[in-house]
Amino acid sequence: MTTRQPNASLERLFRESGWTMRQCAQAVNRIGTERGTPLKYQQPSVHQWLSGHLPKESVRPLILEAFARRLLRPVTHTEAGFPSPPANGNSHPTAVEGLIDLGTQDMDPSRRSVLGVGLFSVALAVPGWQDVVGRMEAFARNPKVRIGSSEVKAVRAMTERLSDLDDDFGGRYARPMAAAFLVNTVTPYLSADGSSETRKSMLSAAAFLCYLTGWMAVDEGAHGRAQQYYLKALELAGAGGDHNTYCHVLRGMSVQAANLGHGTPAARLANVAAESAPESTPRMRAFMAGQQAHAYALAGEKANALASLREAERAVDQAESQVGTFGGFSSATLAYSTAEVRYALGDAKGSVESLHDHFRLRDSTDMQRSKLIFASLLAERQLEIGHVEAACFTWGAVLDQYPVMHSGRIDDKVKKISSLLSPYLRNPLVWQTSERAVALCGK
Template sequence: MGLKYREPSVCQWLKGHVPREAVRPVILEALARRLHRPVTHAEAGFPPPSQRSNTCPSMVDGLVDLGRHDMDPSRRGIVGAGLFSVALTVPNWPDVLGRMEAVQSGRALRMGSAEVDMVVAMTERLSELDDQFGGRHARPMAAAFLVNTVAPYLRAEAPESVRKAMLSATADLCYLTGYMAVDEGHHGLAQQYYLKALQLAGAAEDHLTYCTTLRGMSVQAVDLGHGRTALRLGDAAAAAAPQAGPRMRAFLAGQQAHAAASTGDRGRALTHLRDAETAMEKAESRSKPFGSYDPSALNYHLGQVCYELGDIAGSVSALERSDQLRYDVFRRTRVRYRAMLAERQLEIGHLEAACHTWNLALDDYPLVQSGRTDQRMAAMCRRIRPHLRQHAARDLYERARTVVPARLLARQP
């Protein structure tokens, strides 16, 4: 039976009376059609739907709310203020597998494989922009795309195979957007995107994106100094990928090695590192824009394991090999890791080599908009100041003053 509501009911709603739960989706649909954009329960002032976790309305609403706040310049500082949580509850694969109900149908929109292909292609382009220019400008575009284009597709009519393909594509996009939030230092926000990616990947029965996201969460944790949390997440990623191919095994084992080394577990770190090296030897050419692994990344992990275990010279050698093997398209990574290499060269007393490497990082730095590269440049300026009597250090510092923003030059430890 159809629902009919007249002006008195609307007046009651405007006075603060919340309509019955069964009616709320109808109201949201009417508002969405009039405004030509998704409208969530929170925006309309309704409480969250009292449904089982991971059902479609609540998941899509959460995705829209998260993305809309992130793409709004007036709120980005607020959503970015969330803190990284080591106590975050991460759903296990059996908990998210297939838990999303059938997509809520919307007669105004249908979805086919062409729409899925478009989301996949857009995610690849955003990933390329992030690699080359950093995430500062790409993340608002990703958030806007999630809200305005992808979320309505998740409510559209579609065959089951197409629906799952769209869920998988959306999970990939959420993972990438979370990674870009990490790049800006918005770690609480990144965790929210990562959790959405896990939920969507589980609903899509997409093992690859689920494991890639857990691994990304492990990378975030170890970089913030939470070694045990990083190891737990890295181990969970590996455990959830029993049928992974050799490149994926290397991808996961390399991160497990870094996380184990950060806890001081030398034996476990070296075992995982050998597993990564063995798997890489079996791997074929890289095929995905992210979630892939190559010899440069493996040498980076070797460098991190060496450094965590106290072998700074070994770390320098591994990072030098990583830099030589890195693809040119990964400009942001090149700036960040060259700066890291220079810091370690300085630690072992190789001042001129460090200055040379920092100069290489400065070559690309103006083209990159990234919080993590900004942090490395600020660290460079702090570390080089005690050596300004040396010709190489003085020249580097003078060049930095023309390239690095003044706010970073003045930043104190």
């Protein structure tokens, strides 16, 4: 009979983390919930892992991600004393095949529910611009199909329509359509023949569509899947020589990390996006600096956060017009960024003031989904500072428009209302708002 050997590698990571066994188990459970597969590990399970019992194969990536988030660096199977994961076949799919595989899984909404949402990784390897630029040869030519400027225009126009649907109705509504268009129409174009300029333009158009589809996945809470789309978007942007879209995607990845509470990775991605930006117009600087400010604040870097916020303010002031600003960054967006910075730095009251500024400055054409998300944040923070009835009125406006929205993020916000209001149910307005939210949760 052999004696099981303790996992000395995992023990080193555990000591480095400074966790208790209970905290380690809770971290793994949180990531399981985030992925859509809730776990109930407790202290004895961690003790078993440290003693040499091998966790389930499906759980090992969650453990690695938990330590990566805690230690702010990638953690491999080998470093944790786990066997290397099995190889996925002997062949490597082409760039187009990988995109088809990714999109096909999202085309059928009923099938997506059993696929899981994937695992968000703070240690994701993000390719640099020099790693992806000009790799158009990765997309082989099919001489039987030829594209021109009309096909490029069609893809860009369809992407705009899909973006409008996403804004008006949410990612759960629009993502199957975006994935179907990506797989059935756009991927054949990527392998089509055409002039060098046309093929580059098509790669650029596909990159932004891929980014948009990832953005929709974020809205559904499918964060691991979103990262896969973002990486494909970076690859496509590089192949098409589209530096602006490459930086736009990096910033979007920073927004995703920030919204999940990962300040340090968010700041790293925002900084890479800003440093890689090929132009330094006021609009671009505001777009980048506003996100840097939020990420820095979440990371606890107050001086950098305030410096970036001032840079964003100067850039917005310098822009000759707020119409058509890069990435939609405007005075209203700046007010929202200010609200997020103030809240992350502990100023809930100031955050409420800035959110009021945001709604005062919003344009009637601004996104419906962001309006509901930001209004939900406002209500939560109004409640936090003791403005209970004001919070109910704000939530009431959200609930008025909620039934037409198919957004995982807004679903989560509405589901929280009842528990947040539970200490104040003797107030008739509070009770009414709470009951209404519960009734609408099953829409």
